[in-house]
Amino acid sequence: MHELSIAISMIDQILEESETRGGLDVEVVHLKLGTFSGVDKDALLFSYELACEGTRLKGSRLEIESIPLIIYCGACQKNRTPPSMYQLSCPECGTPGQTIVSGREIEVASLEVAA
Amino acid sequence: MSTRMVEVRAKVMKQNDLLARALRERFRGEGTCVVGLVSSPGSGKTAFLEKLLSGLARDARVAALVGDLATENDAARLQRATPNVRQITTGTICHLDAQMVEKALESWRLDRIDFLFIENVGNLVCPSSYDLGEELRFVLLSATEGEDKPLKYPTIFNSSDVAIITKMDLADAAEFDLPAARRNIESVRPGMKVFEVSAKTGQGMPAVFDFLHAQLASSRQIRVAAAL
Known part of the structure; x- marks a missing residue:
């Protein structure tokens, strides 16, 4: 389980962001998490809460938006959702897809902060 | 109490990715071909690496970093092939990251190393999120593990460049379905290069040596061309 390492990196990044903006009271963190990122959503939620202890993010909430896996089909020249x-491979023509368009992201999209 | 939204759009792995990118540039600049090895525990990474080191050492300069949770047994074992082996003990951490690699390289003269192998902790999940700056990632799958491993761990297979099927000498005894294994690899990582080897008998190893030598030659050609 590497979700704790990921949660710590994430918190460091948010704290840095907060610092550069003069200190934010973060209430909600919005994270985009690709289904093909290798990171488990529930384990990350659990780790986040643990890793927030003792930081100014304690009490904040993590909201995870799952980003589906999308590949590019060279034959159809279109982005496609693979069967699994x-x-x-392309669900329409069966061509194997070597290019991943999305689904690998682990990205802090935005923060909801006290105004 | 009212709230406001602050756009951030920050990649969580940014720090690791930046460091990995810097390492990759350094490796390329020094002309070192760096290969990462990932697999589940007990799939024969160390035995394979032992054969790689001793085979390549005949006409190239080789080195290895080996990640492990606790023991230093692997490094001791590999030092029979080359003195250039360092262990990275990760403690409770289930993967290597770029920072651990950078630290472990300290004082090594990369310009005197042709091939550097980085053996990750035995784990098919966590290492997939961490770029180590390697040029190529090999994922190992042993004949005794069963042919459906690629389907169970698609992210690590997809993030690797080459699949190595190990313990081929045991394939018959384990009733390993090789065509199914190849189909499964192709399904999660279309076009992936696959080698079938046995570290014990040496079967298939020369093909891997040839592949790595070709890789080294082509990356050095690119480097020379870039310098001109």
Whole structure:
């Protein structure tokens, strides 16, 4: 389980962001998490709460938006949703998809802060 | 109490990714071909690496960093092939990150190393999120583990460049379905290069050596071309 490491990196980043903006009271953190990122959503939620202890983010809430896996089909020249995470091919024409368009992100999108 | 939204759009892995990128540039600049090895525990990473080091050491300069939770057994084992082996003990951490790699490289003259291997902690989940600056990532799958591993761990297979099927000498005894394994690899990582090896008998190893030598030659050609 590497979600705790990820949660700590994330918190460091948010604290840095807060610092550069003169100190924010963060209430909600919005995270985009790709379904193909290798990071488990529930484990991350659990780790986040633990890792917030003793920081100014204590009491804040993590909201995770799951980003689906999308590949590019060279034959159709279109972005496609593959049939599953373990079958990276075009659902229309069956061509294997070597390019991942989205689904790998672990990205802090925005923060809800006390005004 | 009212709230306001602050746009951030920050990649959580940014720090690791930046460091990995810097490492990759450094490796390229020094002409070192760096290969990461990932697999589940007990799939034969160390045995494979032992064969790689001793085989390549015949006409190249080799080195290895080996990640492990606690023991230093692997490094001791590999030092029979080359003295250039360092252990990274991660404690309770289940993966290597770019910072650990950078630190472990301290005082090594990369310009005197042709091939550097980085053996990750045995784990098919966590290492997939951490770029270590390697040029190529090999994912190992042993014949005794079963052919459906790629389907169970698609992210690590997809984030790797080459699949190595190990313990091929045991394939028959384990009733390993090789065509199914190849199909599964192709399904999660279309076009992936696959080697079948046995570190014990040496079967398939020369093909891996040739592949790595070709890789080194082509990356050095690019470097020379860039310098001109």
